Amino acid sequence: MKNPAGISVLSFIVLFVTLFSACKDEQVDHTIGAFNNGGNERNMIVVMSDLHLGADLTYAECNKNLGSLEKLLKQIKASPNVKELVIAGDMLDEWFVPANVDTYQGKDQADFVKRIAATNKGVIDALxxxxxxxxIxxxxxxxxxxxxxTAANVESILPGINQARDKEQGLGTYLPVDCSKIAIEHGHRYNFFCAPDPISNQDIAPGTILPPGYFYTRIAVxxxxxxxxxxxxxxPVITKDPSATASQSLLYTYWYVWSKALASYPIANKFDEKIIVTNVNGFKGNYAVNDILPYQxxxxxxxxxxxxxxxxxxxxQRQALNHVAIPIPVGQAIAGSGKASEAELQAQNQYFLNPASDKRIVIFGHTHDPKxxxxxxxTGQKCIYANSGTWIDHNGVAPTTMSFVVITPQNANASSQTYVKLYNFQNEVITPMAQDSIRY
Incomplete structure (x- = not known):
């Protein structure tokens, strides 16, 4: 999840437990523009994520940055070298809505998506x-x-867009054209609070896949x-039983994460008030904080x-349904749900340290932590993980926002490299942040 100075749900508690050091921009070539490969070939791949376009600018996370996003999209379009633009998740925001607001305003998702398009017309028009x-x-x-x-609702406002989706709703991994060693996904598949949950609450909301992070976000907004x-x-305080079963100990950890989050983001409502308006993805009616919080x-x-x-x-079971290749222990998944380092670890475990994977470059979004x-x-081969950051107005996770990744693939020349470069567009100036390269 994310934190509410610009919350978008990967942070109950401030992120930043970094496992490895990032490769900074000492060797960035400032003589060639971000969308210019120095030649005539159209081969560059631009990855951005976490635009968080909302239906109401009163509370949408991306508001002041909309104009800058539109400008950058126009620069991308004008480039003779950009081959692909990938938006790696959280493009449209159905979660970042105050708990007491009816997300669909009595209508449906199709209408909600059209409201997002109208509210963010400049960006949607640019796309x-x-x-x-x-x-491109x-x-x-x-x-x-x-x-x-749904794919149909995305298509309704962005006709002709390519959608990289798994068979299961809410997930997808993209392999760019002619770049089979590169994988791009949002990264929420590996997060306990954010991965689709088609198991829980089926008696209450048949067919729902909403994970608990959805309710956390509504409260945090x-x-x-x-x-x-x-x-x-x-x-309420829960007393841990030293002799508790493994299941009870895990539920205690789940309560602990929730209690810390609620203490960090207090609200002016009692926890028994039915303030969370749903009517989304199988849920009907209103819920209270106490409906979500474990109790004793x-x-x-x-x-x-x-x-x-x-x-x-x-x-x-949930991981199996979500096609997680290397299962993550549940205790680790719950406790690490608010750490950017957990996403970084999963990029390694699911791809680079997975014997069944041949991927050498992995791009995630989700954490809002560009690096x-x-x-x-x-086998000792160099691999690169990059995070594309976010476009929200206020990033409480990292000092920068409006970031993106540019990949320039290698060519047939044995000395050429695949470059992965990270930039931001703060103050509407493209600024290098980091880069690295490999040959695969």
């Missing part, structure tokens, strides 16, 4: 202009904030809209929860 020209392939990969938005605020309630009726007694009952026990990290795979 459609690129798509319509048919010189534009690809969308689902993220968690647009988890339930309410905090953003209400602050400064005097908390009306505090999370007697100190040291059994811990229980209403929504997401048994979620600590279904993680292995480039080099490592090696099981």
């Amino acid at each position: 459609n202009s690129i798509i319509g020209e048919k010189k 392939r534009v690809t969308y990969v689902p993220g968690n904030h647009d988890l339930t938005i 309410l905090y953003v809209m209400q602050k400064p605020v005097t908390p009306a309630d505090t999370p 009726t007697t100190p040291g007694g059994a811990i229980d929860v209403k929504l997401y009952k048994g979620i600590q026990d279904s993680w292995i 480039i990290i080099a490592s090696t795979n099981l």
Whole structure:
């Protein structure tokens, strides 16, 4: 999840437990522009993510940066060298809505998506202009904030866009044309609070895939809209039973993460108030914070929860349904849900250290933490992980926003390299942040 100075859900507690050092920009070539390869070939791949386009600019995370995003898209379109533009998730935001607001305003998702397009007309028009020209392939990969938005509804506002989707709703991995060693996905597949959950709450909301991070975000946005605020309630204390079963211990960890999050983002409502308006993805009616928060009726007694009952026990099955190649231990997944380092670790484990994977470059979004990290795979070959960052107005995770990645693939020349470069567009100036390269 993300944190609410610009929350978009990967941070209950401030991110930044970095596992490796990023390769900074000492060797960045400032003589060639970000979208210029110095020749005539159209081969460059631009990756951006986490645009977080909302239907209402009163609370949308991307507002002040919309004009800059539109300008950059026009620069990308004008480039004779860009071959592909990939939007790696969280393009449209169905999560970042205050808890007490009816997301669809009594209508449906199709209408909601059209409202996003109208609210962000300049950006949508710029994307459609690129798509319509048919010189640059534009690809969308689902993220968690647009988890339930259907392919048809994306197509309705961006006709002709390529969509890299798994068979299962809300997931996708993209391999750029002629670049089979590169994988691009949002990264939420590996996050306990953000990965699709087709197991929980089926008795309450048949067919739902919304994970608990959805409810966290709705509450956190309410905090953003209400602050400064005097908390009306505090999370109840749960006493851990030293002799508890593994399942109960995991549910305690789940409660602990939730309690820290709610303490960090207090709201002016009691936890038993039915303030969370749903009517989304199978959910009907309103819910209270207490419906989501694990509870204990007697100190040291059994811990229980209403929504997401048994979620600590279904993680292995959930990962299988979501095609996670290397299963992540549930305790690690719960405790690491708010750490950018966990996403970085999964890029390594799922791709570079996975004997069944031949990928050498992996690009994620999701964490809002733009960086480039080099490592090696099981055979000692150099690999590169990059995170494309975010375009939200205020990034509480990293000092920069409006970031993107540019990949320039190698050619047949044995000395050529595949370059991965990270930039930001702050102050509407393309500024190099980091780069690295490999040959595969």
